[in-house]
Amino acid sequence: MAQHRVVVVGGGLAGLAATMKLAELGVKVDLISLTPVKRSHSVCAQGGINSCNDQTRQLGDSEWKHFDDTVYGGDFLNHQPPCKEMAFWAPKVIDLMDRLGVPFNRTGEGFIDRRRFGGTLYKRTAFAGATTGQQLLYALDEQVRRQESEGMVKKYEFWDFLGPIQDETGRCRGVVAQDMVSMEIRAFPADAAVVATGGNGLLFGKSTMSVFCTGSAASRCFQAGAKFGNGEFIQVHPTAIPGADKLRLMSESARGEGGRVWVPRKPHDSRSPKEIPQADRSYFLEERYPKYGNLVPRDIATREIFDICVNEGLSVETDRMCVYLDLTHIPKAELDRKLGGILEIYEKFQGVDPRFEPMKIFPAVHYSMGGLWADYVKSADGGLLPGAPRNQMTNIEGLYAIGECDYHYHGANRLGANSLLSCIFSGLFIGPSITNYAANQKGGHAELPSSVIDASVASQQRRHAQLLKGSGGDENPYLIHQELGDVMTRSATVVRRNDQLREAIAQVDDLHQRALRVSLSDGGNWTNQNVIFAKAVQDMIPVAKTLLHGALQRDECRGAHYKPAFEKPSLTAEEPGERRRQAEQWCDEFEANNRRFLKSTIAVWDSNSNQPQISYEDVDTSLIPPRPRLYGLVGADVIEEVWKERAAARAEQKAAQPATA
Amino acid sequence: MIAPAPLKQNQPSQIRVRVLRQDGPGQDPYWQLFDIDYEREMNVISVLQKIAAKATTVDGKKVSPVAWDCGCLEEVCGSCTMVINGRVRQSCSALVDRLLQDNPDEIVLQPMTKFPVVRDLLIDRQRLFNSLKRVKAWVPVDSYYNLGPGERLPRVDQERAYPLSQCMSCGCCLEACPQFNKIELTQEAGETQEQFEARKQAAYDTAFIGAHAISQAMLFNQHPTGKALAGERLDALMGPGGVATCGNAQNCVAVCPKEIPLTTSIARAGRATTVAAIKNWFEGSGEKKEQRVGE
Numbered sequence: 001m002a003q004h005r006v007v008v009v010g011g012g013l014a015g016l017a018a019t020m021k022l023a024e025l026g027v028k029v030d031l032i033s034l035t036p037v038k039r040s041h042s043v044c045a046q047g048g049i050n051s052c053n054d055q056t057r058q059l060g061d062s063e064w065k066h067f068d069d070t071v072y073g074g075d076f077l078n079h080q081p082p083c084k085e086m087a088f089w090a091p092k093v094i095d096l097m098d099r100l101g102v103p104f105n106r107t108g109e110g111f112i113d114r115r116r117f118g119g120t121l122y123k124r125t126a127f128a129g130a131t132t133g134q135q136l137l138y139a140l141d142e143q144v145r146r147q148e149s150e151g152m153v154k155k156y157e158f159w160d161f162l163g164p165i166q167d168e169t170g171r172c173r174g175v176v177a178q179d180m181v182s183m184e185i186r187a188f189p190a191d192a193a194v195v196a197t198g199g200n201g202l203l204f205g206k207s208t209m210s211v212f213c214t215g216s217a218a219s220r221c222f223q224a225g226a227k228f229g230n231g232e233f234i235q236v237h238p239t240a241i242p243g244a245d246k247l248r249l250m251s252e253s254a255r256g257e258g259g260r261v262w263v264p265r266k267p268h269d270s271r272s273p274k275e276i277p278q279a280d281r282s283y284f285l286e287e288r289y290p291k292y293g294n295l296v297p298r299d300i301a302t303r304e305i306f307d308i309c310v311n312e313g314l315s316v317e318t319d320r321m322c323v324y325l326d327l328t329h330i331p332k333a334e335l336d337r338k339l340g341g342i343l344e345i346y347e348k349f350q351g352v353d354p355r356f357e358p359m360k361i362f363p364a365v366h367y368s369m370g371g372l373w374a375d376y377v378k379s380a381d382g383g384l385l386p387g388a389p390r391n392q393m394t395n396i397e398g399l400y401a402i403g404e405c406d407y408h409y410h411g412a413n414r415l416g417a418n419s420l421l422s423c424i425f426s427g428l429f430i431g432p433s434i435t436n437y438a439a440n441q442k443g444g445h446a447e448l449p450s451s452v453i454d455a456s457v458a459s460q461q462r463r464h465a466q467l468l469k470g471s472g473g474d475e476n477p478y479l480i481h482q483e484l485g486d487v488m489t490r491s492a493t494v495v496r497r498n499d500q501l502r503e504a505i506a507q508v509d510d511l512h513q514r515a516l517r518v519s520l521s522d523g524g525n526w527t528n529q530n531v532i533f534a535k536a537v538q539d540m541i542p543v544a545k546t547l548l549h550g551a552l553q554r555d556e557c558r559g560a561h562y563k564p565a566f567e568k569p570s571l572t573a574e575e576p577g578e579r580r581r582q583a584e585q586w587c588d589e590f591e592a593n594n595r596r597f598l599k600s601t602i603a604v605w606d607s608n609s610n611q612p613q614i615s616y617e618d619v620d621t622s623l624i625p626p627r628p629r630l631y632g633l634v635g636a637d638v639i640e641e642v643w644k645e646r647a648a649a650r651a652e653q654k655a656a657q658p659a660t661a
Numbered sequence: 662m663i664a665p666a667p668l669k670q671n672q673p674s675q676i677r678v679r680v681l682r683q684d685g686p687g688q689d690p691y692w693q694l695f696d697i698d699y700e701r702e703m704n705v706i707s708v709l710q711k712i713a714a715k716a717t718t719v720d721g722k723k724v725s726p727v728a729w730d731c732g733c734l735e736e737v738c739g740s741c742t743m744v745i746n747g748r749v750r751q752s753c754s755a756l757v758d759r760l761l762q763d764n765p766d767e768i769v770l771q772p773m774t775k776f777p778v779v780r781d782l783l784i785d786r787q788r789l790f791n792s793l794k795r796v797k798a799w800v801p802v803d804s805y806y807n808l809g810p811g812e813r814l815p816r817v818d819q820e821r822a823y824p825l826s827q828c829m830s831c832g833c834c835l836e837a838c839p840q841f842n843k844i845e846l847t848q849e850a851g852e853t854q855e856q857f858e859a860r861k862q863a864a865y866d867t868a869f870i871g872a873h874a875i876s877q878a879m880l881f882n883q884h885p886t887g888k889a890l891a892g893e894r895l896d897a898l899m900g901p902g903g904v905a906t907c908g909n910a911q912n913c914v915a916v917c918p919k920e921i922p923l924t925t926s927i928a929r930a931g932r933a934t935t936v937a938a939i940k941n942w943f944e945g946s947g948e949k950k951e952q953r954v955g956e
Contacts, residue, residue: 526685
């Protein structure tokens, strides 16, 4: 068998997991990353990683329930076979990470400790202090370093991925990348390429993401013909620390460990928070969601915090919006042991000790549920078929997408502590799929015609030279990025309105024109960060457009995508018969809406018009039938009753039908 | 207050920033001054972002933006290390209000001095990551297949490992260390890239390994499976540039942004290597004896 060679772009959890698994399978890997892989954005993940475990199992939990929570929390836009596979792999993923030396917090008896996260009633989340992402990433980084020292992996750090190489059949035969130090542009021929390049929070200017999370790598695949799915689904995390350069995450684990969100009942109460008695505080999440309390799914917590500040005028501060996140009732020693890392961040950047003073927090853009469309092959039991070459493959043959930059695991809203899981899972799972794909290809990396390589490199060199030379315009890429961030934050975060989205589309169209006329303040060819950033900004815009168009066309509320104009109302009638009738109608409308919108938004890039073309694709919901997401809705009990009757009737009908398919 | 202790009484409208620039390896460094508008809650990252957007010095001269490295901006990735007002630290957690308290006239930014400058504030820390290879800083698992959980671990062991495992490879400990000296090699005429890399590698492999790597060796030597390579790690620490090179200045622990007990790790490494050396001496002489018998 010929030696296979695969190029992996991105060295976060997904990219590193794929790299080490491929190396184990005997594949040589070229690993390309904008930053030393140990510094990838996965380090910022704080709270933990989910799996059903021995303890929750005895309380009635199962992998299936984890799967159910994931798709219910995601408002059923998740593709169910990959989600099911992920939930069933979850305990195995945590076992592996444990073996690799991740210092998970321990119980008194030495077992892995667990905490509760949002959108579930079970304590599924394993954690390493409050820097779980960092610890998981380091374990994988160490294994990749081990593979590197054995000659299986070659790292290209401080290299910028510029695009896939496609042969005359359209198949991906490697990538073109640029050394950010010497500015050399070269080809990396490969049997298959994997993009694991994370989210696109920088579209919003400031977010909880690292500075390199521009989404430009995914955009370069998109512009090369890869489909982009569910772009409009962006998670806005309920709790972040406002800052001038970044909105720093304050992990959901703060609430998982008992943190309470509140505001003073009196607007802008001038007393210090500790002097405000219980009676004068509104613990609004606990009041509105007695079952889940402070641990409602993220989209809901975010909207409530936004609502209490914007619509009810109860922000803690007058000149800026924020609410209290209070840990002061929890013993200091316990806080240090379980949340040390994030409390230090707050203390360091805010100069206030959150062990003694409630934190001030506000929502911030945090995660991209959407991303590159990727395929899968369903197994007989409804999960994924291991080793099938099409698993995680984009519509460009030979080009794979995994981790945050794929689109199918988190639906309309991601559950806390599921992202680390989806990244490591997809990275590990893809290994045999890629080797099987590579084994069945006629031409491997060594047979790639030099004409194809030369053409790919030349086209990137042209773009680079053009930017350095200047287009005669005088636009500043940094200012364009700022404006883009302002437009996107205003129109496409917590609350979306069609008039604002239309306006934003026009503004971004204009920004696109301007971005193509950038003038660089550095025309040199050594470590030119200016030109690298300019390219990233230009490439952020196609994704921004996709996001806005997707949001505009989706006239409904689903997970993180919230349009008040299309919100389904609570039940208003008191009289039981009328209430029942309203519930029937509610369910009719719910079903009608699902027929129209329970679909993935699929965008393809049209380079002639410089616009995305939007279409819709069915979601595989074959395992768990979609049901209304009723967290906190008035009349939820009646709606649920009606819904259950309908579901039972459907099941009966299905059973009565002769098996045909 | 969300802002760190307010200093509103005499807030400047502008901040002066002095940056030590260098256009590339081997070129002469030079200073440049920038004025930028003051805003509340700035850190050195937002200062550099403003400089990049403006790219104009105090004299109104258009210049290329200052090159620097950053990532997470919350002091967990280790990218943005530089020397700020004479002290090595992360630039993201260097808050402007605090810096102005110490020196209201200007903020002084310099690249780390123990690593080759790539450009401006950007330095090449390859050697730092290379040290992690020298001590085999990983757990040598059999495979990545599902083989069940790892060993049960008492809470005290986790609590000893976790602080060491927070090392983000920022290099502060190396910058502050009197025994860690800069290695800057240049490719010679006629030397291929591979030959140059090999020569660099050889130089890195015999120079002082540094506090961070010694601490990582101790982290993995206490792990139930990591232990399997304990002897090899100690061999690396006993070789040239190993733990004996440490001069016990203790600067490393003082500058570590994560407050990792580096000197405790170094002391443990010192003891462990002494014990190993004695053991090797006995076993080594045993081997020789056998050989002689064989002759």
